Amino acid sequence: MSAGHAQRDHAQWSASASARLWACAGSLALSGRTGQADSESEAAAWGTACHEVSEDCLRHGRKPEEWIGRFIQTKRHRIEVDEEMAETAQVYVDYVMEAGVFGLKPTWIEERFKLDAINPPFEAGGTADTVIYHDGEQLLEVVDLKGGRGIVVEALGNKQARTYALGAVLNNPGLDIQEVKVTIVQPRAPHRDGPIRSETFHVTDLIDWTTELLAAMRLAKLADDTYGSNGSEDGSFDEWAERFLHPGDHCTFCPCAGSCPALAVAAKSKALLFFKDESGVEQENTVGKLTPAEVAEILDRADMIQNWLNAVRAHAHAEAEAGVEIPNYQLVAKVGRERWNDGAEADVIAACEWAELPLSEYQNAPKLRTPKQVRKALGPDLAKLVERHSTVPTAGTSLVRQDKTVRTPVQPKAHLLFDVIDD
Ligand code: SF4
Structure with missing residues (x-):
């Protein structure tokens, strides 16, 4: 087995964080300074354990159900392998085995890569779950296992999977590649296209997309270089935060969600809007009178508030485990x-x-x-x-x-x- 999933170091710009780092340029700078880069939710630990089981089964021809009842230690959690995890891993293992024609096609499991060849402004890379070369079709496929059930992951335009694809292409310069396919395997979250969905595009589209990736990286680098000052001597942290921190759905997996001032401000202001409108007038608590647009807006706010609450909960639990008394x-x-x-x-x-x-x-x-x-x-x-x-x-x-x-x-x-x- 390769280095344990829980022990792996992540590159500064890690493929698995691409979507967040892209959407919130200041996230990388903030997470590097708040000392919470290694925080791990239980859901993330579950996913890590599921990857560990899957990798072992692909490498050694075992069945995921053989792992049931065993424990896997991740960074902060001890996760028991249960039937649900074994079933999740089995869907992924079955797909990889069939797509790779049971090892006959060149297949790389847990392939690590760096993006040095595109000259990123800082260390960038990651580990692709599986890469398969369909030689007869000049097609390189990356398969990404998603263990989560809360957030449905799309294959279309998936920045994380595209970063894996880019890494896989760069790692294999000798292959004749015309097309690239990214496949998401997410057995626990219902999706209209089923648990396995893919996007296929020409390799030149991937090269075009790389230009956008580099632009996002450079903005994150600027945020990192000017952290807290907005690049000027009299610039304040607030100005920096306003320019570079952008709360949204991507905050869900941000390691600094528990310390991010922008998320706290956004969550609190959105919470207040449940009860007062922007002019301060009390809102009538009559759910039945809400328009569909208002319902959608409130649900969006709820997601952001939930992200912040999750971060507070995780922080409180870590503090209590460290011996800090949390009243009541x-x-x-x-x-x-x-x-x-x-x-x-x-x-x-x-x-x-x-x-x-x-x-x-x-x-x-x-x-x-x-x-x-x-x-x-x-x-x-x-x-x-x-x-x-x-x-x-x-x-x-x-x-x-x-x-x-x-x-x-x-x-x-x-x-x-x-x-x-x-x-
Ligand atoms: S919590 Fe959200 S807004 Fe704050 S740094 Fe992370 S991704 Fe950006």
């Missing part, structure tokens, strides 16, 4: 999926055979059914035969309001690692 909130263990203990399979099978349970009720060949399914099949009197063979693991913590939980508080990570010195 406590950490509780996040309960994982119950699983059979390592080495318990033979004992469970023996117990089920002794209870004369039909094979299909305790096995989903070749694997055991889940502990809950087997206990149910055994019935209340015999379930105790297998009770000691399973455990419910804890997988990290959640931060919850004290008055809304009956769960026992747990120690922050920082207290587990260091002795707390009492005054």
